[in-house]
Amino acid sequence: MSSRITLNRLMALMTLVFGLVLLWRQMLPTSPQLAVARPPLGVEGTTQTPKLGDLPTHPAIPRIIHQTWAEGTIPSQFTPWVRSWMAQNPSWEYWFWTDADIHCFMQHHFPAYLGLYDSYHHNINRADIMRYFVLYTHGGLYADLDMECVRPMDAVVLPHTCVLTEENHAHTYVVQHRASPANVINCLMGCRPGHPYFLDVIRELPVQKVKGNDGNVLDQTGPFLIDRVLRRYLNASSQRPSEDSVSVLPPVYFSMRFDPMQLPYLKKSCVNTTGLSTDAQHVCRHLVDSKFVNVLDPEAVADHHWQHTYWNMPGFMSRPQDSVTDIARLIARHFNTTPTHSTPPTHTCYTPKLKFGPFR
Template structure:
């Protein structure tokens, strides 16, 4: 269901040296999988060709982190696969997750949610996400970006990051009751 592609993003192709071992390890642990490193310029090409109505918004984000967050939703909607932040270290193959699910999202760790931000419910982390191509949840995330930018433009957590994704998920599930979205702790 979920294509065997690992997507990662960085603002340029020149990723910091300390990430190289983890990137290599992803491929060692998941042989036969594709690996796509996306840059901001790559995302502009994808958005410009497939989602042109969102390109001006993407280019207007005030910080790279906004674009790095937003581009994940376009990538997963269009291509599907697995998005992993560069600072994630692989421990096991991902194959089991890709054959039985349409979308897999995970909750942020306890410390981020409850201690650092004082939230009462766990957020969905956007640093690890699995999806089949064209899943409506990620289209919902893409379509929610303009409204979030209008309300929370300078706050990346609210405009494009984990708080945004959590809000989109809650609205999506309240509207659709879609059982194909799996949330893991």
């Protein structure tokens, strides 16, 4: 009898928790009250086949590059990579978000999500989700600080309304043993403001938080999260208007080189490919034939340097962390410009304090 009562109580508790999750989702704003262009939700649609074409006269993705760090000084190893985004894209604006900028932005423009933002145990979770809220609100191109721009972004990014990139296939198929199609990665993403895909990502965040997984950043707020939402988004309808499409580019453009830390594992895995998937075997053949040479493709527009700063482990920062560069001074010195302060007083924290460009 007591075991039956315990089971009944457990089932009642699970039902209550599930009900609270549903209620929480309903209480969260379905379309945050922001002055951004936003299509109606639930529109049937299709996804575009990724292709590079002529630049649109009025691209949907605004020419804004977003990057973030805890404060306005960054580890000096990032300096040339940060500079590369402005040097290669002089017609774009550059917005640098600090933790204080983001917290104020969330507090004033997404107050229903501020508690969620503050509840994460790891800074990387907050760094993950800020890019989703910023891209949904402002649009533009987000890039991690360890991403280097090697060619202008216009021809690859601007033909699309929202563009993601697959992770390096050696990681996806050999290291992670994932099935095709390759998962997307969140180190570099571009989108128009108000795109429903990123609204779906935002709505998924509290669901994953309730599920737990606090120790699994990739699942809770990172690449695996946005990949799951993407598959659901693509499968939801085949009749979406073109402005709601999502293009997924192969890693050749944004993330061609594999993480050097994975080289020993890749070499070991590719010695005997028996038991590996067809995709993994194909990747291994390419790696072995190329003698595991890790070079960029001529078509690449960005290079991922795989710094892993979020791991908070020794050995990942190739230079002392107390060697820092001030972002404002860096840009003033190399581009002869100062931050623009154009945020309207009625839109507190709508944009970061450090805004620069265009640079021509």
